[in-house]
Amino acid sequence: MSKIKVMSENMANMIAAGEVIEKCASVVKELVENAIDANAHLIKINLENGGINKIEVVDDGIGMDKDDALLAFSRHATSKIYKEDDLFFIETLGFRGEALASIASVSEVEMETCNGMDSTYIHIKGGKLLESSHGNGRVGTKITVKNLFFNTPARLKYLKTETTELNNCLQFIERLALSKPDISFQLANNEKVLFKTSGSNNLLKTIHEIYGLNVSQNMLEIKAFNDDFLISGYIGKPSILRKNRLGMHTIVNGRIVRNLDLNKAINDAYNTYKHEGFYPIVVINITVDPTMVDVNIHPTKQDIKMSKIDVLTTFIYKTIKDTLYQNLLIPNAIKENDKKEEINFLKNIEQKHKENSSLKSNYPFNKEPVFNDITNAESLLIKDIPVELEQQQLNIGYEEVVDTNLEFRKLKLYPVGQVHRTYIIATDEENMYIIDQHAAHERVNYENICKKIKDKEVSTTKLLVPLTIELSISDFTIFQERKSTLEELGFTIEDFGVNTIIIKEHPTWLKSNHEDENIKSIIDLVITNEKKFAKDKFLDSMAKMVSCKMSVKANEDLSFTEMEHLLNDLTKCDNPYNCCHGRPSIMKYSKYELEKMFRRVL
Ligand code: ZN
Ligand code: ZN
Numbered sequence: 001m002s003k004i005k006v007m008s009e010n011m012a013n014m015i016a017a018g019e020v021i022e023k024c025a026s027v028v029k030e031l032v033e034n035a036i037d038a039n040a041h042l043i044k045i046n047l048e049n050g051g052i053n054k055i056e057v058v059d060d061g062i063g064m065d066k067d068d069a070l071l072a073f074s075r076h077a078t079s080k081i082y083k084e085d086d087l088f089f090i091e092t093l094g095f096r097g098e099a100l101a102s103i104a105s106v107s108e109v110e111m112e113t114c115n116g117m118d119s120t121y122i123h124i125k126g127g128k129l130l131e132s133s134h135g136n137g138r139v140g141t142k143i144t145v146k147n148l149f150f151n152t153p154a155r156l157k158y159l160k161t162e163t164t165e166l167n168n169c170l171q172f173i174e175r176l177a178l179s180k181p182d183i184s185f186q187l188a189n190n191e192k193v194l195f196k197t198s199g200s201n202n203l204l205k206t207i208h209e210i211y212g213l214n215v216s217q218n219m220l221e222i223k224a225f226n227d228d229f230l231i232s233g234y235i236g237k238p239s240i241l242r243k244n245r246l247g248m249h250t251i252v253n254g255r256i257v258r259n260l261d262l263n264k265a266i267n268d269a270y271n272t273y274k275h276e277g278f279y280p281i282v283v284i285n286i287t288v289d290p291t292m293v294d295v296n297i298h299p300t301k302q303d304i305k306m307s308k309i310d311v312l313t314t315f316i317y318k319t320i321k322d323t324l325y326q327n328l329l330i331p332n333a334i335k336e337n338d339k340k341e342e343i344n345f346l347k348n349i350e351q352k353h354k355e356n357s358s359l360k361s362n363y364p365f366n367k368e369p370v371f372n373d374i375t376n377a378e379s380l381l382i383k384d385i386p387v388e389l390e391q392q393q394l395n396i397g398y399e400e401v402v403d404t405n406l407e408f409r410k411l412k413l414y415p416v417g418q419v420h421r422t423y424i425i426a427t428d429e430e431n432m433y434i435i436d437q438h439a440a441h442e443r444v445n446y447e448n449i450c451k452k453i454k455d456k457e458v459s460t461t462k463l464l465v466p467l468t469i470e471l472s473i474s475d476f477t478i479f480q481e482r483k484s485t486l487e488e489l490g491f492t493i494e495d496f497g498v499n500t501i502i503i504k505e506h507p508t509w510l511k512s513n514h515e516d517e518n519i520k521s522i523i524d525l526v527i528t529n530e531k532k533f534a535k536d537k538f539l540d541s542m543a544k545m546v547s548c549k550m551s552v553k554a555n556e557d558l559s560f561t562e563m564e565h566l567l568n569d570l571t572k573c574d575n576p577y578n579c580c581h582g583r584p585s586i587m588k589y590s591k592y593e594l595e596k597m598f599r600r601v602l
Helices: 009-020 024-037 066-071 077-081 098-105 162-179 203-211 260-269 309-327 339-360 374-380 387-396 405-410 437-454 473-489 515-528 535-550 560-571 591-597
Strands: 042-048 054-059 108-114 119-125 128-134 140-146 184-189 192-196 219-225 229-236 248-252 255-257 282-288 414-419 423-427 431-436 460-470 492-495 500-507 586-590
Touching (some): 009 098, 024 042, 024 054, 024 098, 024 140, 024 162, 042 162, 162 184, 162 192, 162 255, 203 282, 203 339, 260 282, 423 437, 423 560, 431 560, 431 591, 437 535, 437 560, 460 515, 473 535, 500 515, 515 535
Parallel strands (some): 248 282
Antiparallel strands (some): 042 054, 054 140, 108 119, 108 140, 119 128, 219 229, 414 423, 423 431
């Protein structure tokens, strides 16, 4: 007799489970994605103890007949469901088919499913079929997973606390809901509903349902396309930043992805609109010819590779940057937040959505559900955009920046006085303004330096006393490699004995007070600027640093003329609203707001 033992199917399932299922959210993901594939419009996720005790997913999808229901738990279901190239077209996937078998091998699963004719009940525990019988009919599928990893204690140890498991599930459903605004999701833990979207197919409304009024009211719509990509969605104003990246959502062809290049492009576009360490809330849908997307990446990692990623990142960067530029206004000092406003806001977005969708009805990308129908993939190529729409979108235009700052530039701000030796009070006919003197001055200096660098406009000033700086051997070596960047800016640098350099000239934009200190900081920055020296990044950090150092500080007296100059310079800036680190530089109180405060109006 042969001594080779064939590994039992259940053992294979348990091993696969170890790879695919790491936490309760992995189970939720598989079950919910099945529901989406079944064309569900309403998906309810009911958890007990964050999913550790029980995960139940109920959908109103098309359901299955008995054979399919049993097959769904077979490891070999997989191959029947997709062909190799379909990996990306079936948008979600994971290890479809195999996943359900894997889950059932390490837990207790009950499924009730009905396709309108057959109603089936299946009960499996640890991979063993305990029962399969008639269910009691309700179209859709209800699947319950209890006691995950009950038979694999080693795995069980990896499950985290209820809070962590629950948070993972919530985060997953949140992202999924944003990628599927046409599906209504509801998530409850221990019978308490924590999350609910209406499935209105209105992205802004979905954002509202997830993040609330303050966020949804401060989102800017983006929409642009080029030969390869169509991007659309919403980006948050810099007033609603977060301390983590969880609010950044990128969706490629309806599938949520995490891609470092995309995230970086988005963050870079907010440069000088936000603090370091803060991240914007964005929901960006990217539509692309599916053949440009590389699928050979582990599906649970949600990463993708894409050809022309450079084109895409530049495109996203530019679109966001232009949108921010066109839409930023002086923030109002007073934030209103009443219920009436919320109702009006919702009415508005619904109205706007209606107008948009009637207009978009023949738009290929909006055929729902886009990727559930694999054969549709061909027709999703970007060239199919109807001409009228193309024109319509061009009007929104990312190429031509409409200079809304024109209005700001026409502003004539009159200084009234200085408060706390830090803020300037100013006025025009309409409004009262409060300006942070350091932030404003820093912005003026920053834009001035950036412009000089960009225009390669070099004019230099001789130092009265040349500045000698002694470096360590390693710093000296690094400096030699990078000093040409400084020389291009107008610095004259010579070697001066062992590991020592001497600086004789500097560019004129380096103001003549504290130039020694400034030059030393610049040399420091050249040397420490990461292992790989990125010239553009260095120049930007340098401009920020120098403009901060040379600007008037808080607690400094300003004369009336100095205030006038500063306000005048500020109104000429491209982005007068923030300092280069993203702090606000100017706030507005409208006349109406003042009157309201003093109850002159109601
Ligand atoms: Zn500063
Ligand atoms: Zn600053």
